[in-house]
Amino acid sequence: MNPDAIDITHFELERIIGQGGFGKVYACRKKSDKGKLNDKDQWYAIKKLEKDFILKSKTGVDSVFTELNSVRDLIHKNICCCQYGFLSDDAVYIVLDIAFGGDLRYALKQSKLKNATTKLKCFDEDRSKFYLAQLLDALDYCHQCQVLHRDIKPENMLIVTNGYLKLTDFGISMKQDNIEDCKARSGTMGYMAPEIIMAGCNHGKPSEWFSVGVCTHEFLLGLRPYDAKKLAKCRAGIDDDLISELKLKELESSKLTDPAKDFVSSLIHLKTEGRLGAANGSADLRGHDFFKGFDFEAVKNQTMKAPFLPDINVANCDTGSNDAEEMFGGMEDEKKISFTPEQQAKFNGYGYNTEIS
Template sequence: MDINKNDEVADLVSKIKSHDSYGKSYKWAPRDFELGTELGQGKFGHVHVAREKKTGYLVAIKALFKSQIVHSNCERQVLREIEIQSHLKHPNILRLLTWFHDERRIYLVVEFAAGGELYKHLTNSPNGRFPENKAARYIYQVADAVEYCHQRHVIHRDIKPENILVSYNGDLKLADFGWSVHAPSERRKTMCGTLDYLPPEMIKREVYDVSVDQWCIGILLYEFLVGKPPFESEGQSKTYTRILALDMTYPKYVSEGAKDLISQLLRQSSKERLSLDGVKKHYWVQNFQNV
């Protein structure tokens, strides 16, 4: 490992840890938890369910190897994720409860979402898709969570089923803020996210704003109802072409109301995309809220 790089990680961690707004959040250490079953693997480490020894409180612990973070030049990305998620408190956003580190790892302690990944729920559903009532309830929760983020000038930039978890009671928890950014100016140019979910302005390398998340929510809703993204193709170039041309079709079983909502989100012009409040108030979503 590059010693200077490792020192930079330690320095950045120290700066954030000592920040006044975090203060009392860093009392726990690895010895305070009993590790349980592995829940999955991430880019830089493993995720385990864990029990806090004194209270018995169940959490999930994401252990990230510093060496892998440094090797991928992702130090600032990881620390930005910690800083952003530490400040988000919403019922449909996975809470980052605390974090700490030792010589080898950074540990993120997050609330335990007993239902696991939404993606697995989707693939295990009949025909690999959600019924409309469930899709409408889920898209309301995602829109509400992302609207909360936007009110705090946070753009998620990687909304997809793999980055959403399901709680014990069946509610969604928006997670994985690795590509998120705090952008008070709400103007960015970095290309990031997932191929099938990229909005046209990112593909064209244009300056973009929070409305990239609205595009992603439109893709997400389509995937909820159909079981795959609308522009999925063989290879990056074909996918790009289909996105830029809005080349998509709807299976016959997708209702007119759902198509109307998706079409208002998947607009080439970001200014024409339906607001997140508009998503929550859309008649198709509202029809299923009390079902």
């Protein structure tokens, strides 16, 4: 540890607020006023990623640098902004805006509403619009900054204390001068647009709108529109047989309003041509009848009452087999793993806002 730099010892770890294959996210409080931000007692989220796990993945090191380099330059109320980034001997840490309410995947699981057609837990149209309006604001800002998120899904949308939303996890985002000319295939199957799946095809902002459509389908019906294995057939191209195979049966037979059905089906159009948003970006989505009469300004100014307020006194994530002591007992001790100098060197240059002034 560098005594002249911000590190994990400057934070009091309180409890787990999220976890997944990448590691765990902890609610923490800044213990000191050291650093540039004058932020003693400020609450943050710390994402801890074990170096051992990172090094086992071919893209792991690139991913942690990508997330830090992308998110530290993004400052928006609907994005989990980066405040610090630092290393320890065994782990990588990124300190972000806190979101005590968990992610929208967990919120869907906890929803008391079930869709009449699918019998699965879902959100109503008003609650879906509330989250989607904020997602559009976040994505507009990202696109203005020449950033494609590339992994839009419920797990990456977090609920903060006032019920509003923040987009997170920029680990596979792409920042380049022309974001309509992205060639790297990346994302989560089931949410990835066909043009990303197809080998050699460029993709850009329309691919993000496809993912928004998948999420909207999931919000309203409780499941994704396309089976991931069937969607993977897009690698060979899109023909009439595949379009027929990927017919939107649940959406078409549902009792959703006609504008909602059209909004979703227009977003998850398999071909970029004709997809909602391909012509005029988010303006096409905001101008759709699905949002007729919706007060976007009230959401942007956060004067609209949130349809759901999280209980911040509980762990709003799946706790699995973890007991209360693990969930609320702070961060576990670091694993004592020996890394070679060459392995440690892969993390050289990782850090943000660590200077003590």
